[in-house]
Amino acid sequence: MRYLFSLIFLFSMGFSGLQAQTDSVLFKNENLLIGEIKSMDRGILVIETPYSNVDFKIDWKEIKRISSSVNYLITLSDGRRFNGSFRSVSDSSVLINSYIPDNILKIGSKAKNIEEVGASGVEVPIGSIVYLNALDEGFWSRLSLFFDAGVNFTKANDLRQFTFNSGVGYLADRWKTNLNFNNLRSTQSKTDPIKRTELAYSFNYFLPKDWFVLYNLNMLSNTEQLLDLRASNMVGIGKYLIHTNQTYLGFQGGVNLNNEKFSTDPSSSQTAESFLAAQYNIYDIGDLDLLSTVTAYPSLSTKGRVRSDIKFDIRYEFKFDLYFKISTSINYDNKPTEGASKTDYIFQTTIGWKL
Incomplete structure (x- = not known):
């Protein structure tokens, strides 16, 4: 009898756990997974289940049908953005029950019920969904x-080099912001120390059709180009030409106001530039x-001055959100200050963690 009650208890606990998990994912091989969908980005769906200590990561292309009653921030490949729940209505399409968000910055963990704010349904191809993030998780999920x-x-020339990179970002319903920091320190016998520090802040406000307006503030200090500080204020507009679960390609352009201070000149100078940028991610x-x-x-x-920045990163992801990264950054100025180099570049190999 004692064993019978134990089995009943275990069964009821497992059943109640499954009842709490209302999200379902049906694979193309007809396997069914029940759990709590956390997010989907760059073609990878993250789902939490009561029978695993780690979240499952699933290739979006392998999903046949999907359903969740939780509210999400949903982005489509054509640039449309919705807040709401979703469910498959066929093997190739999903119905989004959307509502209009009323919070600029969501701090709490509760979202309004769809019926309370007036829902409307939008049917889209499942392959057009490129981003999901559960709104009920509140501030930290964004x-x-x-x-x-x-x-x-290096022992031969007593080279010692240290690199540190960090960044934090927040994604709201209609905008996103990021703050990145990069620092390099290098010493070598019989040469002057090399120092390079960069701080970059960006703000994007999303518009229809994958357009966005932007403001960037960049601060760079670089001993190779005798640059004590360059503060750049960039205002412009951009657009994602390609935005899928495999890749994205975006362009942006606008004006940039610089305040430059070189180590060879006690005074600072103000300059104006236009800028054109392209970003490609696979x-x-x-x-x-x-x-x-x-x-x-x-x-x-x-007159005649042109600067350029080129950045290239290769990142390989391990388990537990750890990664190995190889990156290079090149700064070019065809009219540098007297005594400075036209080109500066760095090559980095780092190990990191991301949330």
Whole structure:
């Protein structure tokens, strides 16, 4: 009898746990997974289940049908954004029960019920959904965070190099913001120390059809180009031309106001530039993630001056959100200050963690 009651207890606990998990995912091979859908980004769905200590990560292309009654921030490949729940109505389409958000910054963990705010249904192809994030999780579910570091030592010339990168971001219903920090320190016998520090803040407000307006504030200090500080204020507009679960390609352009202070000149100078940038990201290649960014700055105040920045990252992801990254960054100025180099570049290999 004691064993019978034990079995009944275990069964009831397992059944109540499944009842609490209202989300379902049906694979193309007809396997069914019940749990709590947390997010989907870059073609990978994250779902939590009561019978596993770690979240499952599922390729979005392998999903046949999906359903959830929880409210999500939903982004489509054509740039449309919705707040609401969703469920499959066929093997190829999903019905989104959307509502209009009324909070600029969601701090709490409760979202209004769809029926309370006036729902409307939108049917879309399942392959057009490129982003999901559970709104009921509150502020922390919208936060992103990463940091990585690398150290190099060489006995022959007594080289010691330290690299540290970090970043934090927040994604709201209609805007996103990011703050990134990059620091490099290098010492070598019989040469001057190399120092490079960069702080970058960005704010994007999303418009229809995958357009967005932007404001970027970049601060760069670089001993190779004798740059004590360059503060850049960039205002412009951008658009994602390609935005899928495999890749995205975006362009942006606008004006940039610089305040530059060089170590060879006690005074600072103000310059105006236009800018044109392109960013290409590929992430449907297993655990690899490739990101490249090219930005050109034709000067509006100094005739013939052109600057450019090129960045390229390769990231390989391990378990537990750990990753290994190889990155390079090139800064070019065809009219640098006297005594400075036209080109500066860094090459980094780091190990990091992301949230």
